[in-house]
Amino acid sequence: MKSNTKHMARMWVSVVLSMALTGVLFAAGAKESVGLKQITLTIAGRDGAYGDSLQLAADEYQKLHPEVSFEILKLSGANLFEKTVIDLRSKTGTYDLILIDDPNAPQYQEVNWLADLDAMYAKKGLQVDSDFIKPALDLGRYPYNEKGTLFALPFAGNVELFAYRTDLFEKYGFGEPQTWTELLKAVKTIDAKEAGVDGVVFRGAKGNPIVTAFMPIFWAFGGKVLDEDGKVTINSPEGIKALKYFLEMAKYAPLGVTMYQSAQVRDALYGGTAAVVPEVWPGWIGNLENPQESHVVGKVKVTKHPGEVVKSSPMIGAWLVAIPESSKQHEAAFDFMLFLTGYEMQLAMSDAYGLPPSRSSVYKVESQRVKYPWYDAQLDALINSVARPRSIKWKEIEDILGGVLQVAIMGQMSAEQALASAQQSVEDMVR
């Protein structure tokens, strides 16, 4: 009986001690978590090199700030747009940072879904770094001018470039084309005289591809999709001249160019069957100088587009990073945003994944210029770049224009008919 009581007492002591110990441990743990407030930043990002770059930046940031962890969604462009629109509209605040394709930016900016970065810079006593390439930085402003409020920073300075075969141009006595008219002479000659080589190869599939191929010509000839007041000006004498030129140039493109997407254009460029590729993107040309992948090592020059009545007008296609107004962690998100778009990370992402930098200083780093020989041209193109119209209806406009351009290339409409039709359809749609 006595031993039984002793046993019970021992049990009670053990239970009380265990409870006390547990309490102490929890208290210590709680104290620890108060000391290091854990933050998780959720980023709605892109897949591919963009996603890898984001991950690299997140990993590096976490080394410096162990209290911050990341959840990065690596989505396709369309999926990213859809997910972010649904979330931002419902103001659930799921995402702390989002990537935005620059033509989509006005849709977010117009409805005040993005946090005001000017205010955040001011709060921190900082100023926007002048190292950002201006045309890329301005895409984040709304209204789209120098004085517009900054809602996004450029994450990737993507820009459309122009490529031509230097060996063939030299062979037939042509220098680097300064105007589209000069270029056409070279295209005609090479197409006629060089067996197995097409004068020009571009993306002719309807919609975005053919529009992207056409816009640098349209702008260089003085064409404008919308004027300063938002009035539709597609069907102008300048626009018609540009389209006539485009249709003439397309005669020297391969049969079936109306079905060409980026894969076919890249094949032609790498395979040496294209004398001129008027639309290449930095992401397409990473292996151009790799003899295992390319038949044209040392034979292709990547540069900015020729001009015509207006200077060279490459299309900018930047990816922006922004903080949703509904995010509950503006301060932490802004700190990471500055890190992500800072010089060190832009250099690291360019080096590791070929991400087109949005800072001019990165283009001047010697190691990068050796690794990416077109960096001088890319910076030049970025500085000269033209943005797609800052309209919330751009996707619809692009679809209409992309449809008529292809029909015109197929010979089913003249340049005049095509642009008149586009003008009418866009006016109807905008109305």
Added chain:
Amino acid sequence: MHFRRNSFYYFLIAPSLLLMLWLTVYPVLNVLMLSFFDYNYIADVRLFIGFDNFKQIVSSKLFQDSFFNTLIFSLVATLFEVGLGLLLALVFDGEFFKKKQFMTLMIFPMMLSTMVVSAIFKTLYHQDIGLFNYLLTQLGLQPVGWLINPSCALSSIILVDIWQWTPFAFILLQASLQSIPQEIFEAARIDGTRYPQIVMRITIPILFGQIMLVAMLRTIDTFKLFGKVYALTQGGPGNATETLSTFIYREGFLISILGVLQRLLC
């Protein structure tokens, strides 16, 4: 009285019934309602515009082309698939060398995914390196722009669908054919009826119901054509291979997040 007697059972199924209505009927009604509005999802602005959305769609050249192409595709593909399927079913009704092996081979295309089939045919149809154009040039003929010529792009896609889905018609019709009592055919043969007459007067009339069923299933499926067009031509060249499904995809998913989608789904 009847209702009152069964009220307990109605009470039991009510939750699932309500859930089903909420998940099926409500979205349809909601989409129908939205189709009468000019709805800017991003700005959350709705403006009642009556039938304007429908008028705009019907008068759109792209929609008209898409509708016409879908109709042609559905009609021609179904006709050939059912016709060839029936022919094959009749051939395989007899006995011949390695019949089982041939039968396995026949149904193979149906087992492949649409994307795989499209990838195979994209290579075969290639203007410069495709097998079809190679054979044509070997015969001294001009190469054909199978997928790049607007006048034959749709036919080329129809051909792919026929290749892939004729086995479906074949399998169903062959199974039905085997279920017909053999005595009927024996009696006909004893009466001296020739084979073509047996087919026309006995086999096809008996199989008529099954033929109609297969035709209906193929019509439904071909009307929803999307994968092959997306993988082979993306609706091009021009609007030559646009179908209703690619039209809905383009308008609803690529261009606007909601936009015109409602009026297309109604």
